[in-house]
Amino acid sequence: MSQAIAEFRQSQALTLGVELELQLLSVRDLDLTRGATDLLGSMDYDGRFGEIKLEITESMIEVSTLPRTLVDGIAADLVGLRQTLVKQCARNHIAVCGGGTHPFHRWSERRICPGDRFAEIYQRYGYLAKQFTVFGQHIHVGCASGDDAIWLTQALAPYMPIFIALSASSPFVDGEDTLFQSARLNAVSAFPLSGQCPALRDWAEFIEHFSFLQSCGIARSIKDLYWDIRPKPEFGTVEIRVCDTPLTVERAAALAALAQGLVRHLLRTRPALNTQQHLHVARYNKFQACRYGLDARISHPIGLRQVSLRQIAGELLVVLAEDASELGCSAWLELLDASLAVEISDANWLRRRQAVHGNLNDVVREAATRFGRAERMPLAETFR
Amino acid sequence: MINDMLSPARVAWEDLQERLFFLPPFPEALDSLALFSMLLIVGLLFGEWLRARLGWPKVIGYVLAGTLFGPSVLGWISIEALAQTRPIADAALGLLMLEIGRRLDLRWLSQHRDLLRAALAEITLSFTAIFLFAWGVVGLIPAWAAAAAAVTMASAPAVVLLIVEEANAQGQVTERVIMHTALSAAASFVVFAVVVGVVHAEYSDDWLSLVVHPLWVVVGALIIARLMVLLALLAASRLPKRSLAQIVILVATALLAVGIARTLAVPVFLTLFLMGAILSFSDRERTLSYTNLPEGHWLLAIILFVVVGASLPWQDFAWLTGLQALGLLLVRAVAKVAALAWAGGGLASARRVLVGIGIQPLSATAVFMAYEIAGLYPEIGRSSLSLPLFAAAIMELTGPALCRFALVRAGETAATDSRKRGVA
Numbered sequence: 001m002s003q004a005i006a007e008f009r010q011s012q013a014l015t016l017g018v019e020l021e022l023q024l025l026s027v028r029d030l031d032l033t034r035g036a037t038d039l040l041g042s043m044d045y046d047g048r049f050g051e052i053k054l055e056i057t058e059s060m061i062e063v064s065t066l067p068r069t070l071v072d073g074i075a076a077d078l079v080g081l082r083q084t085l086v087k088q089c090a091r092n093h094i095a096v097c098g099g100g101t102h103p104f105h106r107w108s109e110r111r112i113c114p115g116d117r118f119a120e121i122y123q124r125y126g127y128l129a130k131q132f133t134v135f136g137q138h139i140h141v142g143c144a145s146g147d148d149a150i151w152l153t154q155a156l157a158p159y160m161p162i163f164i165a166l167s168a169s170s171p172f173v174d175g176e177d178t179l180f181q182s183a184r185l186n187a188v189s190a191f192p193l194s195g196q197c198p199a200l201r202d203w204a205e206f207i208e209h210f211s212f213l214q215s216c217g218i219a220r221s222i223k224d225l226y227w228d229i230r231p232k233p234e235f236g237t238v239e240i241r242v243c244d245t246p247l248t249v250e251r252a253a254a255l256a257a258l259a260q261g262l263v264r265h266l267l268r269t270r271p272a273l274n275t276q277q278h279l280h281v282a283r284y285n286k287f288q289a290c291r292y293g294l295d296a297r298i299s300h301p302i303g304l305r306q307v308s309l310r311q312i313a314g315e316l317l318v319v320l321a322e323d324a325s326e327l328g329c330s331a332w333l334e335l336l337d338a339s340l341a342v343e344i345s346d347a348n349w350l351r352r353r354q355a356v357h358g359n360l361n362d363v364v365r366e367a368a369t370r371f372g373r374a375e376r377m378p379l380a381e382t383f384r
Numbered sequence: 385m386i387n388d389m390l391s392p393a394r395v396a397w398e399d400l401q402e403r404l405f406f407l408p409p410f411p412e413a414l415d416s417l418a419l420f421s422m423l424l425i426v427g428l429l430f431g432e433w434l435r436a437r438l439g440w441p442k443v444i445g446y447v448l449a450g451t452l453f454g455p456s457v458l459g460w461i462s463i464e465a466l467a468q469t470r471p472i473a474d475a476a477l478g479l480l481m482l483e484i485g486r487r488l489d490l491r492w493l494s495q496h497r498d499l500l501r502a503a504l505a506e507i508t509l510s511f512t513a514i515f516l517f518a519w520g521v522v523g524l525i526p527a528w529a530a531a532a533a534a535v536t537m538a539s540a541p542a543v544v545l546l547i548v549e550e551a552n553a554q555g556q557v558t559e560r561v562i563m564h565t566a567l568s569a570a571a572s573f574v575v576f577a578v579v580v581g582v583v584h585a586e587y588s589d590d591w592l593s594l595v596v597h598p599l600w601v602v603v604g605a606l607i608i609a610r611l612m613v614l615l616a617l618l619a620a621s622r623l624p625k626r627s628l629a630q631i632v633i634l635v636a637t638a639l640l641a642v643g644i645a646r647t648l649a650v651p652v653f654l655t656l657f658l659m660g661a662i663l664s665f666s667d668r669e670r671t672l673s674y675t676n677l678p679e680g681h682w683l684l685a686i687i688l689f690v691v692v693g694a695s696l697p698w699q700d701f702a703w704l705t706g707l708q709a710l711g712l713l714l715v716r717a718v719a720k721v722a723a724l725a726w727a728g729g730g731l732a733s734a735r736r737v738l739v740g741i742g743i744q745p746l747s748a749t750a751v752f753m754a755y756e757i758a759g760l761y762p763e764i765g766r767s768s769l770s771l772p773l774f775a776a777a778i779m780e781l782t783g784p785a786l787c788r789f790a791l792v793r794a795g796e797t798a799a800t801d802s803r804k805r806g807v808a
Contacts, residue, residue, distance in 0.1 A: 026554075027489065029674050034554035034796065042556070042730060091730055093492045093559050109552075111798065359625040361674040 008146030011236030015142035019064040021135040025095040030364040032059035032105040035094045049080030057110040057133045071329040075253035086372045097368040100170030100184035100244025103360040107131045134184040135245040139259040140237035146203030149231040152238040153197045154275045155266045161289035162313045167243035168293045169346030181293030181347040194226040196282045199275040247346045250375045257332035261320040277301035427690040441784035450693020461694045473691040476684035478642040478656040484541035485660020488566040502727035507571040510537040513719035522708050527586040528768040534579045535772040538572035539565040540747030547787045555796030561742035573654045577601045604650040609658035612641040621671050630675040653749045692748045696777040709774035742790035745783030750776045
């Protein structure tokens with residue numbers, strides 16, 4: 001049944017929220033296991049750091065922070081959610097882990113979670129629903145109006161390769177090195193309404209476009225839009241959906257800082273968008289970022305040339321310095337800047353560990369250990 | 385009966401032998417390999433048929449096949465033939481015990497006190513309830529009542545593993561069923577060793593044997609298990625993890641342990657269980673943690689359950705003993721479910737009851753343990769142990785169904801099309 005789009009709920013501009021889809025693993029062999037409904041059923045958690053909920057298959061669990069003004073608040077929520085999950089998972093004899101794909105699970109063994117919505121998705125998409133056992137980070141940024149949210153879906157689009165490359169943590173699929181830095185997005189792109197948001201000017205035009213999709217029977221609710229960036233009217237946010245779940249919550253917080261700084265910069269400077277030109281190269285640039293990560297060369301549709309993704313990511317971080325300083329998240333962007341220089345992306349880390357161990361079980365075991373322990377966090381004093 | 389059917393063939397054969405010099409003497413017994421193959425085919429067909437037609441666990445079919453063709457009913461599998469297949473049954477049971485031992489994660493237990501409390505409650509209550517029933521109600525002397533309790537207190541690791549694999553079950557009820565099965569098996573082995581000493585004390589003045597035999601059983605099994613783990617890890621550490629070569633090392637060391645245990649008259653199931661548990665605990669580098677037993681070991685499991693089915697003493701069946709066995713099973717079931725319902729282990733109450741139902745199977749290890757004690761005192765042992773043997777016989781057929789029921793009701797089994805699945 002088709003659902004009308006909710007009124008855009010006005011929210012405080014630049015507030016943040018982060019969703020992470022996480023892997024539930026068997027402690028014995030580190031393969032994905034059925035555990036989500038049991039985990040939630042046995043959990044005594046008061047929601048102080050945000051929500052913990054089911055995702056499409058039983059081997060996934062989704063955490064989402066509370067809306068926060070500061071990145072430090074997001075980081076504190078993510079740490080709290082991580083500790084809650086790690087503790088409860090240990091009681092249930094399972095482990096929890098980050099990363100965009102599980103390196104060696106077999107999708108056919110996945111089980112759909114109970115619930116009408118999940119059953120309906122499975123009926124609709126068949127095996128794609130099971131293959132959708134991939135793990136992403138979604139970043140919500142608060143918008144003062146629906147018009148701002150739609151403008152931002154267009155304005156943020158050219159920067160998506162940077163988010164993809166900085167979050168890439170899915171080099172292995174089906175036990176094989178895919179040669180991609182982020183293979184996760186290949187699973188997403190099989191869905192009919194995935195990809196880029198079309199060129200839309202404002203909220204009214206988005207409503208018109210969505211009504212058209214509903215009339216044609218293509219989409220029933222806004223959840224059917226698997227766009228890279230989409231408005232979320234119930235939350236009053238624009239949602240960036242291209243990131244792999246990183247291996248650590250600290251990196252997830254740093255990516256949220258990049259989103260917040262970039263949105264502030266865009267809203268402050270309101271650059272000309274050239275949406276049509278960017279749409280022409282968007283799929284190519286996304287592929288390049290997935291395949292090569294920061295080593296990609298992407299197309300610049302205005303300058304009519306190719307540019308190094310690492311170089312433009314570095315330049316962006318410099319441009320955002322002032323906004324980050326105003327938002328109090330400079331230290332988080334420095335974490336990302338450091339990773340540009342020393343090649344310590346999550347995808348590369350996974351490959352290096354595979355080279356050391358010669359098997360993927362030990363790689364997942366180390367990744368789960370790494371997810372569970374605190375890494376260096378540039379928190380402000382109030383959150384220490 | 386078989387001899388009567390074969391006598392015309394024997395006469396014809398012997399006539400031919402006079403004219404055809406190359407003919408061997410008329411075969412009096414089936415070649416071991418042929419017997420092995422026939423048990424495999426018959427068990428497999430029964431199991432598959434029951435699974436496809438009635439949705440029953442395949443293991444019930446294997447046991448029924450053994451019962452039907454064994455000495456108790458048709459007699460096509462003779463007692464001598466059963467003795468021939470015992471090494472294969474030992475190897476199959478050994479590999480399954482190794483696997484359940486490998487799944488015993490003591491670290492989980494140490495982090496989860498509720499689970500430890502539930503395990504202790506289940507073990508204590510099961511033994512006490514069965515002992516009191518056998519002693520107070522059935523009227524066995526304390527030593528044999530203790531033997532009956534030691535043999536029947538534990539769940540059946542081999543059955544539970546087969547059902548979990550067959551149903552592709554994953555989840556908290558499954559994890560706990562496996563954990564409680566492994567722990568109760570461990571407790572049962574320890575109590576069994578002590579009971580062997582008690583039985584000695586009851587029937588013999590040989591105090592040296594009284595002390596040394598349980599030690600021989602436990603310490604012997606421990607030493608063999610530890611040595612085999614060291615050997616397995618030493619050899620496997622030089623090979624790629626999860627490689628075929630590692631699988632060969634794992635199976636070969638397990639079979640070596642079976643062979644040494646048989647040679648030294650140490651219980652195979654105890655030795656292999658300890659080997660699995662020590663491997664799970666001491667393999668810090670995870671050398672063999674990801675290496676699974678080959679699919680082929682389920683073929684051996686078919687033989688095991690056909691042999692167990694054929695070993696069940698239905699020919700000695702008496703209504704009174706049958707009723708007493710039912711009473712024992714009822715007391716045992718109540719003790720297990722009540723212990724888990726009370727102690728919990730971090731689950732909702734309905735799921736605790738499902739764990740209690742899931743650990744009801746009673747099987748191959750119990751039968752072999754009973755025969756092991758009976759073997760020490762052939763005149764006295766067999767009759768005194770008919771109670772646990774009949775309990776095992778009844779549960780051999782109902783236990784797998786109960787275990788499967790619990791896992792299905794818990795929603796932890798995969799929705800599978802049985803026609804597409806292979807053995808077990």
